[in-house]
Amino acid sequence: MTDDGLRHLSAAGDRILAGRAADGDVRAFEVLVRRYSRLMRAYAQRVLGSNSDVDDVVQEAFVQAWRKLPELDDLDAVKSWLMRIVANRSFDVIRRRREHDDINEHDQPAPPQDSPEAQAEKLSLEQALDGALSRLPDEQRRCWVLREIGGYSYLDIGRELALPSSTVRGLIARARKNLIRDMEEWR
Incomplete structure (x- = not known):
């Protein structure tokens, strides 16, 4: 796809992107990933309280979204749907932590500049x-x-x-x- 085609796709609304991605358009899904990955990471970071699982949770959420996108009834609600997936994945991680929580896993090293x-x-x-x-x-x-x-x-x-x-x-x-x-x- 040309830069103009990708730029045009980037300007498309969620409904169009979700519809195209549901039909297997990888580029449309890539635009959705770029559009919402920062928000999903911030949400997962706040829910999980550490960076150790954030990337995995967001990646798993996008994998699940790619697989389940054809089942999404309201294409306009793709943002809410993605956030619900990352929320559920985050809460799953928290539940697993509680089962075998180790205080040492939550220690965060201090950045050298602070x-x-x-x-x-x-x-x-x-x-x-x-x-x-x-x-x-x-x-x-x-x-x-x-x-x-x-x-x-x-x-x-x-x-x-x-x-x-x-x-x-x-x-x-x-x-x-x-x-x-x-x-x-x-x-």
Whole structure:
């Protein structure tokens, strides 16, 4: 495909790309991967709390999406569908971790450009947020992550989780209240 053809394909909407990819167009799927991989990585990073599994989770999500794309009924919802796949994969990893959790697997080495004090503070903040997020009920955590990390609207979150928008707003409000309470010392 020429550069103009790829550029033209890159300008296409999700519906067109998903339709072409569902028909086996690898280039269309590649555009979807480029379009949403950063968002999916950011989401997986926040849910998983470490970089060790993020690439695998996102790659597995795209492999599953490629296989299942012909079954997607609403091609306009490809973004939500991809995020649901990466969310499910991320939560699967968390469930597996809980089965045989080893504290040493969660240690993150300090980057050389940061001082030990700054890294210790950052790590402590991340651990506090991860702990606060893990204490939230599943629906509150999913809604909060989709809103704050994924940038989803209340309506999109409702569609994603099959909940009314009013319920989503309430869950996010309760999640924020719980997080503010749990993270009070970091204010």
